[in-house]
Amino acid sequence: MKSNTLDIKLGQLLSSLSLALDIAENRYFGHSRRTAYIAYTIAKEMELNEEEIVNTYYASLIHDIGMAGQMSKYSVTEIHFNDVLKKDHCSLGGEVVSKLPLSSDIIDYILYHHEEWDGSGVYGLRGDDIPLPAQIIHLADYFELFFLRKYEEVGQNLELKSVKEWINTYKNKMFNEEICDTFLSIVERDKFWFDLQPQNIRGALNIIEPDKNTTIDIYDLKRISQAFSILIDSKSPFTYEHSQGIAKITNKFASYLGYNPLMVQKLEIAANLHDIGKLDVPNSILEKPGKLSEKEFQIIKAHPYYTKLILKQVEGIEDIAEWAGNHHEKLNGKGYPEKLDYRSITKEDQVIALADIYQALTEDRPYRRGMKPKSAIDIMMGMAKKNYIDYNLLLDFKKIVL
Numbered sequence: 024m025k026s027n028t029l030d031i032k033l034g035q036l037l038s039s040l041s042l043a044l045d046i047a048e049n050r051y052f053g054h055s056r057r058t059a060y061i062a063y064t065i066a067k068e069m070e071l072n073e074e075e076i077v078n079t080y081y082a083s084l085i086h087d088i089g090m091a092g093q094m095s096k097y098s099v100t101e102i103h104f105n106d107v108l109k110k111d112h113c114s115l116g117g118e119v120v121s122k123l124p125l126s127s128d129i130i131d132y133i134l135y136h137h138e139e140w141d142g143s144g145v146y147g148l149r150g151d152d153i154p155l156p157a158q159i160i161h162l163a164d165y166f167e168l169f170f171l172r173k174y175e176e177v178g179q180n181l182e183l184k185s186v187k188e189w190i191n192t193y194k195n196k197m198f199n200e201e202i203c204d205t206f207l208s209i210v211e212r213d214k215f216w217f218d219l220q221p222q223n224i225r226g227a228l229n230i231i232e233p234d235k236n237t238t239i240d241i242y243d244l245k246r247i248s249q250a251f252s253i254l255i256d257s258k259s260p261f262t263y264e265h266s267q268g269i270a271k272i273t274n275k276f277a278s279y280l281g282y283n284p285l286m287v288q289k290l291e292i293a294a295n296l297h298d299i300g301k302l303d304v305p306n307s308i309l310e311k312p313g314k315l316s317e318k319e320f321q322i323i324k325a326h327p328y329y330t331k332l333i334l335k336q337v338e339g340i341e342d343i344a345e346w347a348g349n350h351h352e353k354l355n356g357k358g359y360p361e362k363l364d365y366r367s368i369t370k371e372d373q374v375i376a377l378a379d380i381y382q383a384l385t386e387d388r389p390y391r392r393g394m395k396p397k398s399a400i401d402i403m404m405g406m407a408k409k410n411y412i413d414y415n416l417l418l419d420f421k422k423i424v425l
């Protein structure tokens with residue numbers, strides 16, 4: 024491994040980030056992954072070229088990325104029945120993806136995943152003017168959301184007859200004929216239905232995962248983490264610059280501590296992603312002005328758990344997942360969610376934790392101004408005395424912020 028490269032499977036990374044999107048507030052669990060499976064299967068069956076198949080897969084994993092962040096407050100149904108919101112999540116999605124080190128085709132697929140074959144979609148593209156992979160994702164998306172899921176909700180037995188009826192109803196209106204016909208032959212296979220079951224979908228995706236090891240360098244990973252930090256921060260006005268602020272502090276602090284350049288970048292990536300699990304926490308809890316109930320606090324406490332769960336799915340960034348997921352642990356063993364203590368909390372965990380606490384204290388919130396650096400450090404000194412955080416590390420931290 025060269026000093027600035029990481030061997031990461033890009034598909035695995037996108038799939039883990041899609042998990043973050045799927046657990047998000049107001050979202051349907053498994054939607055991204057099942058849409059990706061269906062879209063991939065159609066693309067393969069239609070014999071698109073290898074690159075298009077892979078890009079269809081990548082794009083469908085994150086096709087609704089524009090629904091996270093500032094659009095979290097709307098439900099999936101609200102977004103799909105309102106043309107403005109439909110267009111907004113497409114254009115926001117395209118914008119986020121344009122910041123990622125992905126092929127520009129993928130941006131188009133995401134931008135146009137709600138175009139209709141008959142031209143009645145949000146951008147008014149018609150027929151073959153819509154990129155074929157975007158058309159495929161469109162069908163996969165709608166089939167997952169408005170057929171499969173509806174069926175499961177009422178617990179009915181799925182009949183092939185109604186599947187076919189559904190496809191035929193929208194043929195030549197929403198979806199092109201060739202895609203529909205291909206799909207009609209796919210749904211005949213038992214394997215297709217087995218793979219889509221919640222207990223199988225993850226394994227099924229692992230099998231189709233494009234096996235070429237896309238080596239992305241550390242700067243690419245950082246760009247991905249930055250795009251996600253903007254999404255995470257924009258979820259609530261309470262946190263509009265939280266992760267991005269922590270990333271800046273972490274960079275400065277890690278450099279001061281003498282970490283090598285690769286480690287500095289990795290720590291900054293951990294900072295960008297440390298609260299990715301917060302996509303799961305409802306804004307009503309994140310923004311609650313008063314004291315949280317026991318139950319609400321329990322929901323808050325799940326966010327670093329999800330952060331680690333999401334990031335641990337990607338081979339090659341296990342260390343980043345640890346640092347990001349341990350930011351609410353305390354040296355005295357009274358933190359969450361694992362109740363780790365000084366014996367296993369690492370210096371890197373503490374670098375992120377200190378930056379997180381400092382940023383939270385000093386950032387403006389809609390209902391209060393941020394604290395002055397000196398007052399924040401005073402509070403942190405109190406925390407160090409209670410053995411929440413490392414006193415010696417805090418003395419170093421103080422030097423970079425005061």
Ligand SMILES: [Fe+2]
Pocket residue numbers: 086087112136137164
């Ligand atoms: Fe969508």
Ligand SMILES: [Fe+2]
Pocket residue numbers: 054058086087164168
């Ligand atoms: Fe979708």
Ligand SMILES: [Fe+2]
Pocket residue numbers: 297298326327350351
């Ligand atoms: Fe947090």
Ligand SMILES: [Fe+2]
Pocket residue numbers: 265297298379
């Ligand atoms: Fe945080």
